[in-house]
Each structure stands twice: as C-alpha cells, then as structure tokens.
Amino acid sequence: MSLDHAAARLPDHPVDPQFPARWSPRSFSEATLTEGQVLTVLEAARWAPSASNNQPARFVWGLRGDAGFAAILGALVPSNRDWAQRAAALIAVASRDVTVAADGTVKPNRWAGFDSGAAWMSLALQAQAMGLVAHAMGGFDGPALSAAVALPADHSLHAVVAIGQQGPVENLPEALRAREAPNQRNPLTASAFRGRF
C-alpha cells in the first residue's frame, strides 16, 4: 500500500497502524507462495480465540498451479474469478458447526461462524505482517465450492480468501482498476454505543 493511500485512511481514535493499513486489493503480482508461507498464515488462524476453545474454523487451500487452487477458483463467481486467478494461494474458510461431547452427544455450535470470522482476521493480519495481502470473497457458488473442497456434513462454507503479493493496478482487468484503492469506514458512532443502542 502506498503512503498516500495509508494517509487517506484516518482513524477516529488512535489505533495501531496495522488496522487502517490492511485493505483488500484485487491485483496480485506474479510472485508465488511456498507451502511454508501458507502454513504460517494458517498458523496465525489456529491461535484465534473460540467459544469453549472448540476451534471450529476449517481451511482448504491450494497454490496457484495446483489442482486444489483450480477447484476453488472454479467455484468463484466470474467477477471474482477474473482477478483471483492471479492470487498465489486460495483458502476456502469453513467451520465445523457441531461439537461432540465425550458421551457422543452432538450439539450445534452456534458460535462457529463468529469464531471462523475471528480466525480469518488473524490470517489476514499475519499475511499483512509478512508483506502479503489477503482478500476475502463471499462471491462463490455454494454447491460448487462444497464439491470442490469435499465439504463434510455439519460444516459450512463462509468465504474464499485470495492471498499473495500485491501487484500493479495494470494487472487487473480494465473494469476493476478504478476501484483498486482502500475504502473508508462509517464513523465509530454508527456502530459502537455506550450502555445501549
């Protein structure tokens, strides 16, 4: 991210610069990632908090050029596929939505989605700390992605995350170039309330 882009994202309150500095570019360079780099990103997700430490987040990933990447890519909506095909890695984020007690009782885990969201954020910030960018996508065909990753029963899919080194805006299809900049946020007063809504 260029400094002028970073400066354009002004927090309402003092905050560690990593938060406004993180954004979701669509342009990727040709650079590849190693398996070790992907595992480091996923390791950060592993340490995310979760209800009762159930750790429901699940990840299925592939590196550009391998069959897993192609399968996940093929399940994206075309408007995401257009740019995500250049990512170095694609990670499908899922959750296991039940817990199984020692006596075999199966119960729904109503925090599975919340916890998987926390894990995705850890992953994104780890990528940023490594000089990479991460871009989440909800635009995928559910049945196609389920088939692509062989989603087990009692699991749900939440997003696909594209990871890699940011590339020049010229690497994007023409239609996406004007949008390749960090966006803004509603004021904190729109989302945080002292005492009650």
Ligand SMILES: Cc1cc2nc3c(=O)[nH]c(=O)nc-3n(C[C@H](O)[C@H](O)[C@H](O)COP(=O)(O)O)c2cc1C
């Ligand atoms: C769950 C989720 C789904 C998203 N789906 C898409 C998507 O399908 N395509 C896309 O280009 N961006 C997608 N985004 C990226 C958001 O548009 C982006 O995070 C948001 O505009 C905030 O911008 P920033 O991440 O650059 O700060 C998604 C992000 C999240 C967290």
